[in-house]
Amino acid sequence: MTAAFVAGADVPLKRRLKRSERARQLRALGLVMPLLAFLLFTFVIPLAGMIWKSVDDWEVPQVLPHTVAALEHWNGQGLPDEAAYAALAADMRAARDAGTLPVAAKRLNYVVNGFRTTLLSTARKLKEQPAPGTAKETLIGLTPAWGERESWTAIKSASGPVTSYYLLAAVDLTRNADGAIVSAPEDQAIYRDVFIRTFTIGIGVTVLCLVLGFPVAYLLANLPTGRSNLLMIFVLLPFWTSLLVRTCAWIVILQSEGIVNGSLQWLGVIDEPLRLIYNRFGVYMAMTHVLLPFMILPLYSVMRSISPAYMRAAASLGAPPTTAFWRIYLPQTIPGIGAGCLLVFILAIGYYITPALVGGAADQMISAFIAFYTTETVNWGLASALGAVLLLSTLVLATVYGKLALGRQTTGGLKN
């Protein structure tokens, strides 16, 4: 027995194990550090920024600071006191001079339709600060809306620092004047449908990719290397052209004067051109085509690692080919199926360009709305909230997948 062993014997084994593991963990950490730093700046921080934007409520506190302070103790019943009116009048005039009023007006307009006009016209008409004690009647005199409780609850609800407004709106909910969560009015309640549509298309594309990709991956995995490499080039070919080009190619092929319709009409199969594009069919077609390699590649890599000895063993043990496939081969491809489906689904629900080009108005997915809010109306709050909901559902899926994959984790029985 060595001296070192005896000396260490009083330290519990668990601790010694931990100590010896620590050096290894530190080295591993060192190796991934550059990537972690990169991800921090390009992924984590922007993501955190986006999530913050979905709850950030800065406009009203910044533009109407005195009003927000004055409303702090207002219980939301009846109209606020004279001091609040005076503060609002002072804030409006200051903001008008500073040119920041439209920012607050836009934010408040989300809560009460028409608030923009209320605020801007009052500010325009308010030539000077009302005399002490007359602010309330002056403002109501200029714009009767100031005599309504909803106007003041709107300001109070938007007085920050954080708001649930955008997140609620992203799932078709809103708060009424009493602050209770209720369904959004019908004409604004569109996002649940969009999310459902997004997930439906995502699932549809995933299933199509799996059904089409599985046999191809199987073929590739079981061909001699030379030929499978050649075929693999064909699988990867779509990656060599840009997404836009490929999508436009589908338009050329599927449109009513396109190749498919032309051929079918020439053959006499149809009289009228079929509507193959600018609808759901076109979306499924083009997205499946684009995403297929993401299904084939993980499936292929898993299938390649499944030794043909397993199928032989199954046959020698008396299993007919179909039984051997279902009970021996398929279960071993599940990690590949899981990874492929997860990859395709997550990519699919984020799709934007393809549905925009080959889908109809009723085929637009959530990304189109996010793009709309970021580029058209500059409603960062709602865009971020929609993004956050999408992210959350993706995370839930990834977690479920992780749990399932971990649950059935196996180490190979083949020892080479």
Added chain:
Amino acid sequence: MDGGMIATTETLVRFTGVQKSYDGEHLVVKSLDLDIRKGEFLTLLGPSGSGKTTTLMMLAGFEVPTQGEIFLADRPIKNMPPHKRDIGMVFQNYALFPHLTIEENVAFPLSVRGVSKAEIKERVAAALDMIKLGNLANRRPGQLSGGQQQRVALARALVFNPALVLMDEPLGALDKRLREHMQLEIKRLHETMGLTVVYVTHDQGEALTMSDRIAVFNDGIVQQIDRPDALYERPVNSFVANFIGESNVLSGVVENIEQGWVRVALDTGGTVTALAVNIGGPGSRTSLSVRPERVAIETGDSGDTTMNRLPATLTDLIYLGDHTLAVLHTPGNPEFMVKLPAGAYAGLVPGQDVYIAFRPDDCRALDPV
């Protein structure tokens, strides 16, 4: 060694004129005529690439013979798919299903045969008991050691009582101790269950200790098929003589043949009398094969004319504990080996001029190498 009390003369498998080519250019199995008897332990032994696995695969149904026919219990099986052959197989890499537990692995052949749940449970338990792994039933193959995986593979191939069990180098990946243990285990199973086993190995020690009969493969042809002792004592050609055990080779030309004996003039002078086993007529070339333990070293002329005697120079003495290996320079073979029993080397020193002497019936005249 002799499992003859189990092996019958009834033939279970018959290869007739089987040939196999993978590429359509050369034959991997050239001409295979082989009878496997019911209950015997037959080993296919041969150098790498000699067609052993191919033969096994044809029998299991994973390769189709290019020509010829294979009969299993007198039924031609060329067109019978593997899963209908009822042949248990232990693969070199075990091929245990990684996603199933040990229990499920062993239950697999029973469940695909539609055996009832209760019976499966019973038989799997018995099989796991047999390999003494009942306590690991719920582990996955990846959590077992090589030897344990090997035993599971064995149990899985035996649990459905197949008519025939094929094993392709099943012990190749194990260390020496475990290998010897498993050899005994397999042998025991063979004897207690009355199995017919076709076993492939590279290892001639393994082949000699385990087999009832050994088929020596080379170059796609069975060179000799015989009991282990016969194979060692009476090889029918130079390949077998050199492949199984140690053998000294002396080259020469046939002088005359008489009643099974042949006089051979060695290339480097001297004549030797040998058993005529596998030679052409007078004037043809031959290689004589003499086992090292069948040779004596004489320091003087004993005058015994029934022995072949050749002059030699002792070049080396290698002490190996239970015996001593003497290396001699003789006409026709500069590295002639003689195995001396322990203690018999007393008085010999390297550089000494001596005679080697061996009986004519320990010297076999075979095809020239």
